[in-house]
Amino acid sequence: MKKVLIFGVFDGVHEGHRALFKQAKKHGEYLVVAVAQDHIVERLKSRLPQNDLPARIDALKKEKLIDEVVLGDAEMGSYDVLIRHTPHAVVLGYDQQELQRDIESRFKGLHRKFQIIIADPHEPGKLHSRLLNKK
Numbered sequence: 001m002k003k004v005l006i007f008g009v010f011d012g013v014h015e016g017h018r019a020l021f022k023q024a025k026k027h028g029e030y031l032v033v034a035v036a037q038d039h040i041v042e043r044l045k046s047r048l049p050q051n052d053l054p055a056r057i058d059a060l061k062k063e064k065l066i067d068e069v070v071l072g073d074a075e076m077g078s079y080d081v082l083i084r085h086t087p088h089a090v091v092l093g094y095d096q097q098e099l100q101r102d103i104e105s106r107f108k109g110l111h112r113k114f115q116i117i118i119a120d121p122h123e124p125g126k127l128h129s130r131l132l133n134k135k
Contacts, residue, residue, distance in 0.1 A: 019122035
């Protein structure tokens with residue numbers, strides 16, 4: 001069974017996220033979504049998410065395409081969740097270039113067994129959590 005892993009904050013699941021889930025499922029049968037912990041979000045974005053971690057997890061568990069929702073790493077850059085779940089592919093959103101560079105750097109020379117796939121954007125000027133949460 002091919003496993004796919006997605007990382008994200010998912011502060012209010014919207015159609016852009018659903019498009020990401022759909023694209024990810026094309027690369028495997030089992031979709032794992034790692035949800036960033038609140039303190040990690042605050043460090044990355046200099047603010048807490050509008051929805052706390054339990055609410056974000058609950059919302060994701062209601063999504064039909066997701067097979068498993070897991071807690072993101074407690075320490076930024078540790079990638080314990082990636083190591084623990086051993087996916088065949090990691091699908092990143094079109095706006096996660098920094099995460100892509102960090103993963104590639106962290107696993108360079110370690111003969112990583114997963115592919116990194118960048119998802120196509122789905123209405124990025126309209127469906128992005130940063131824009132939707134301003135409303």
